[in-house]
Amino acid sequence: MSKMKKSVSLLLTGFVLLAATRAQTSSQPARETVQSTIEDERGLVALDQALRELTNPFTVVCVGARPGDEDDGALGLLRKKLGARVVMLFATRGEGEDSSTLAELGQELGAVHTREAIEAARVIGADVFFLNLRDLVYTTSPDEALSVWGHDDALRRMVRAIRLLRPDVIITNHNAKSGDGAEQAVARLAREAFDAAADTKLVPEAGSEAWRARRLFERVRQADADVMLNLTEYDRIRGRSYAEIGLAAHRRFYSRGSNFDRLTPDRETSPYKLTASSSDERLNPGSGLLDGLALPEKVTRSIAPPRVGELGVVDAIAAGERLADALIERLIEKRTEGTIDEMRERYGADFVRIVRFTAALERALALSLGLRLEVKLSDSVVVPGQKLIARLVLRNGSARAFPVVFSTPERLPSPDKSPTNTDSDVMGIGTGGVVSKELEYEIAKDAAITLPQSARLYDEEYYPVGSALPGAQPVEAFGERVLVSAEVGLGEVNIRLAALARFNVAPAVEISTSRFALIDDWSKRRDIALPVRVRNRTPGALAGALWVVPLALTQDNYEPMHIAFTREDEETQINLKLTLPILKPPLAPDVLIEFRREKPAPPDPLGVAKISVNAIGFKVSDDLKVGYIRGLDDWLSFALSELGVEHTELKVDEISVTEHGNLVAADATRSGCADLARFDAFIVDSNAYFARPELILLHRCLLRYARQGGNLIVLGQRPDDWKLILSGVQFSPYPITLSRDRISLASPVKILDIEHPLTTAPNKITSNDFEAWVGERAANVPREWSKEYTPLIESGNEEVPNRGMLLTARYGEGTVVMTSLALRRQLLAGNAGAYRIFSNLLARKSQK
Numbered sequence: 001m002s003k004m005k006k007s008v009s010l011l012l013t014g015f016v017l018l019a020a021t022r023a024q025t026s027s028q029p030a031r032e033t034v035q036s037t038i039e040d041e042r043g044l045v046a047l048d049q050a051l052r053e054l055t056n057p058f059t060v061v062c063v064g065a066r067p068g069d070e071d072d073g074a075l076g077l078l079r080k081k082l083g084a085r086v087v088m089l090f091a092t093r094g095e096g097e098d099s100s101t102l103a104e105l106g107q108e109l110g111a112v113h114t115r116e117a118i119e120a121a122r123v124i125g126a127d128v129f130f131l132n133l134r135d136l137v138y139t140t141s142p143d144e145a146l147s148v149w150g151h152d153d154a155l156r157r158m159v160r161a162i163r164l165l166r167p168d169v170i171i172t173n174h175n176a177k178s179g180d181g182a183e184q185a186v187a188r189l190a191r192e193a194f195d196a197a198a199d200t201k202l203v204p205e206a207g208s209e210a211w212r213a214r215r216l217f218e219r220v221r222q223a224d225a226d227v228m229l230n231l232t233e234y235d236r237i238r239g240r241s242y243a244e245i246g247l248a249a250h251r252r253f254y255s256r257g258s259n260f261d262r263l264t265p266d267r268e269t270s271p272y273k274l275t276a277s278s279s280d281e282r283l284n285p286g287s288g289l290l291d292g293l294a295l296p297e298k299v300t301r302s303i304a305p306p307r308v309g310e311l312g313v314v315d316a317i318a319a320g321e322r323l324a325d326a327l328i329e330r331l332i333e334k335r336t337e338g339t340i341d342e343m344r345e346r347y348g349a350d351f352v353r354i355v356r357f358t359a360a361l362e363r364a365l366a367l368s369l370g371l372r373l374e375v376k377l378s379d380s381v382v383v384p385g386q387k388l389i390a391r392l393v394l395r396n397g398s399a400r401a402f403p404v405v406f407s408t409p410e411r412l413p414s415p416d417k418s419p420t421n422t423d424s425d426v427m428g429i430g431t432g433g434v435v436s437k438e439l440e441y442e443i444a445k446d447a448a449i450t451l452p453q454s455a456r457l458y459d460e461e462y463y464p465v466g467s468a469l470p471g472a473q474p475v476e477a478f479g480e481r482v483l484v485s486a487e488v489g490l491g492e493v494n495i496r497l498a499a500l501a502r503f504n505v506a507p508a509v510e511i512s513t514s515r516f517a518l519i520d521d522w523s524k525r526r527d528i529a530l531p532v533r534v535r536n537r538t539p540g541a542l543a544g545a546l547w548v549v550p551l552a553l554t555q556d557n558y559e560p561m562h563i564a565f566t567r568e569d570e571e572t573q574i575n576l577k578l579t580l581p582i583l584k585p586p587l588a589p590d591v592l593i594e595f596r597r598e599k600p601a602p603p604d605p606l607g608v609a610k611i612s613v614n615a616i617g618f619k620v621s622d623d624l625k626v627g628y629i630r631g632l633d634d635w636l637s638f639a640l641s642e643l644g645v646e647h648t649e650l651k652v653d654e655i656s657v658t659e660h661g662n663l664v665a666a667d668a669t670r671s672g673c674a675d676l677a678r679f680d681a682f683i684v685d686s687n688a689y690f691a692r693p694e695l696i697l698l699h700r701c702l703l704r705y706a707r708q709g710g711n712l713i714v715l716g717q718r719p720d721d722w723k724l725i726l727s728g729v730q731f732s733p734y735p736i737t738l739s740r741d742r743i744s745l746a747s748p749v750k751i752l753d754i755e756h757p758l759t760t761a762p763n764k765i766t767s768n769d770f771e772a773w774v775g776e777r778a779a780n781v782p783r784e785w786s787k788e789y790t791p792l793i794e795s796g797n798e799e800v801p802n803r804g805m806l807l808t809a810r811y812g813e814g815t816v817v818m819t820s821l822a823l824r825r826q827l828l829a830g831n832a833g834a835y836r837i838f839s840n841l842l843a844r845k846s847q848k
Contacts, residue, residue: 038122038252040470044317048237049125050364051314052083054305057353058290059085061167063158064174065186066094066135067117068253071173071219072124073231073246074270074289079125079466080235080245084290085356086466087127087165088117091154091186093457096135096775098825099255100687100718103633105825107454109255110135114477116253118463123249125466129165131157132458137775137825139181139744146185155196156205158189162197163208164462166352169289170194171217171272181744190216194276211349214293216276225271226283232268243268299350302337303357306330313364320368321399327365331493334358362495363469366488370397373497374471375484383508383537384447388412390501393436394429394486401430403489412441413448413480413505421485429488443505450504453478472499479504509544509595509607510535513576516612516830517591518642520619522584526644530576530611534595536565544606546574549592550582562598581613589613616832619762620644621843624680629655629695631685631715639827643839648679655698673701681711681842686824690718703733707812713841716780716820733811734786736818743777743795743802750794750801758792758808758817758840765840769833770795778805778820789818817841 041049060078062070070088078084095110104112114130121128133149146154162170174187196202198212217227231243238245247267251259274283281292306326308316316323334354337343343351366372371394378389392406406424414420429435450456456478465473479502487496513532520526536542545560552558563572581589590612594605626647628636640647657674676682682705689695706712719738749770751759759765770777777795782804785791789807796802807818819841826834 037475038119040122040473041125042470045237046470047364047367048314048317049080049083050360050367051305051317052081053085053360054083054313054357054364056083056085056290057295057299057303057357058168058293059087059166060169060171060289061087061089061129061162061165063089063091063170063172063186063190065091065180065182066097067113067120068094068250068256068258069173069183070120071171071246071270072120072249073243073267074171074229074272075124075126076245076249077229077231077233077242077270078289080238080242081233082290085127086124087129087167088121088124089129089131089161089165090117091131091133091158091189092135092182093130093132094135095457096137097256098137098775098779098822099632100257100690101259101632102255103635104255105828107457108452110457111454111478112255113253114457115475116255118465118473118475118477119252120249121463121465123245123252127165127466128463129161130458130461131161132461133157136182137745138742138779139746141181141744141746142176142184142188143181144744144746145181146188149185154185154189155192156203158193159197159203160208162193162213163211166211166349167213168293169215169217170213171219171289173219175218175220180742187218191276198278209349212278214278215274215289217272217289218275220271220273222269222271224273226274227272227287227289229270229272229288230268231270241268295353296347296350299347299353302347302354324365324368324398327361327368328490328493331358331361331365331490331495334361335493359467365490365495366469366497369400371395371488371495371497372397372471373469373484373486373499375482375499375501377482377501377503379503380476380479381451381504381506381537382443383506384443384445386443386539388441388443388503389438390441390482390484391436391438392484392486392499393434394488394497396429396431396433396435399431401428401433403427404429404435405487406437407485407487408437408439409441409482409484412443412482412503419483447480447505449507450479451506451510453504469497469499472497474500474502476502478502506537507607508536508538509542510537511546511593511595511607511609513593513609514611514638514642516614516642517578517580518618518830518835519580519613519615521615521617522581522589525579525581527577527579528644529641530578532574532576532593532609533571534563534574534607535571536568538606539568541566542606544595544597547594547596547605548576548578549594550588554582560596563595581615612830614830614832616830616835618643618832618836618839620839621680621762624842624844625678626681626683626842627676627679628683629685629688629692631687631691635824635828636683636685639823639835639838642827643835643842645842650674652692652695652698655695655701673698673704676701676705676710677708679705679710680844681713684712684714686715687718688715703811703816706733706814706816709813711815711817711842711844712811713817713819715823716778719780732818733816734788734809735784736782736786736789736807737784738780738820739783740779741781741783741802741804742779743781743805745773745775745777747777747795747797749777752792752794752803753790756790756792756808757843758806761840762843763836763840765833765837769836771833773822773826773831773834774829775825776822778802778822781805781820782807782818785818793821 064070067090075086079086093110094113095107117128136145172190174183176184176187194216198210200210232241234241247263305313308319308322308326343354374393376391382388404427407421409419410422427435482501485496485498487494511534514530517528543564545562547560583589590610593609595607596603596605620643624645626645627650655674702712749767781802789809791803791807793806794801794803805821809816
């Protein structure tokens, strides 16, 4: 069996190509969703896919600005029908977007998008690659996007990706003249990188040998197309059309609202125009994206798929042992090709096709023999110093017996990306048998913390979902990696099966609270209450105390709060009441919170959190009482707490009341509106009508509140939701038309009425209050509104300025404010100007 351990075998995880290329150059718990987890294809369906891959040596890369920008239907057809390798290449993780269905923002949303991209890739059978450029929320200018990214660095990353992935064809849904700024910039980069990747003189620092893609396509209108993919064709193996497969993948992007998409006519075709080519070719009518691509004769011979008697390899899917024997025979031939260096010398840049073909042979063999490797971990979240058990299980579904050697990491987590492995003794697995191995690791005491996962968003770039065996890639996209393999002897050759698992490293105690607290200025003291969640991550019971460190430093009689946990993952919440600032500049004004073991244990903290105290200079009307209907999350409670405003969340069913009994009328029931007059202001949160559509039927109660003297504030809503009002329900007091218009941060701001109560009390609002905003200025901005509304802010293009971001109107005895300003993102980021504007929206005032 020593010969078996020394044999050359290709890993089946899809890392084959990247590992080979790099060798020549250098060297939070999973999100719960409403959707079920996508499983890899198994059995005959998976085997059919692997056999088709043996017949197609080409790679197609689809370039998008963000996850969800890919052409899922086209990739499904190319992969499922033609057997091509397909890769979804994204410039960013989409962390700059706002989700209409989820509360996450920033890198947390980027982590969600990453998981969704991997789920979509499982449906298609694609790999996923990220350039890890930082996403812009919104810009209309490609130059602005390239300026933020750095044009040269962005081009270098895309060139490097092309050289690593080695596509024959590149496609994109973007073009350089339409779409938002990031989409236009990505289309421009794709065109530049198409040429630059083929010439090391253009981007020599990309760090890999040149690769010339054959064709670059952009998706266009049907009338302008050179290639038209018909996605209505039916996949008999999977029982769906390729359009339906593409839609199923697209619906995985729940955070973008894509789960509501339907099979419309535009999803049944994919029209593309050839925008660049490595030759002067002209495509014939009816051509496909890959039609006419040719390889050198010696390469074609080397990767010719095996035959099973008179049958092609795909048609021989039911041939059983004969199919396995044919695959083994072809694999033996490939083993004689020699080393990577020898293949490169023989085939030039096309050597990677032989590498991929050999890896595909191994996958097809494993599937035809029913070989399946799994690795399961005893815990998905551990703390430094904890024991972690990894259990490897290899299943054999064939009528043959094999010798097996497991290869596992020596330690976890690995100190580098190329861990040292240990081989087991030779083990045997019989016909239809199972063999397993269990290993115990002790997590290093200096292991890096990997939670929250969003903080490690850019650690990896490549997720070889489609190039791996079914089940070899974990559902979770983040965390430390446990890569194990099993080398199985098949007589003259061996194959190596690999499987990957992930775990996260947490502090012994997790402390989560607000990232900041606001005060007017350092000379004014302010009482504030902050929720603090403390979670035990250690196995078993834990006793300790929660210390507010500045209090311990300034008060001789300070006593920490003692907490005793009885089990792992137990959590408690504490309402922390502080008078701020505790310390002032030049001392550290921030509030440091630590969890320590009970004395006499050393005071080293098991968990730490910091609350930044920021003096932003804002004023709030006294004794305000605010009610609100939440949207996707309870961010309004956070922002109102930062202002020190008393507030109450109302459920939708609390807006109306139903009365019944003999004091109403004989045998009668009367429905009416709840008493909202106790609130000085009432807020309808962003996307509340999307999250709670039943609110539409109760909007009359909110209008009644305003008419009787209330201050009704409606934050940005989706235009599609407003169209639901066509049923005849009165929605706004006066006509207003939303749009999908967005205002970028590059747009200057002008205050239209500097004397209006909303711009003067209690804070004087100027254009300076819109500085240091993040993301975008506004979204879904109204284009038209009734004359009863008064616009207060102007921003946008100088030729077509937009004045619909902040509209206010008198309504009966009260007021209605409609604003599409991106307040949520600003207030969660602690922007001083946004808090002043928000305070003014809430204030009691008389309207002009």
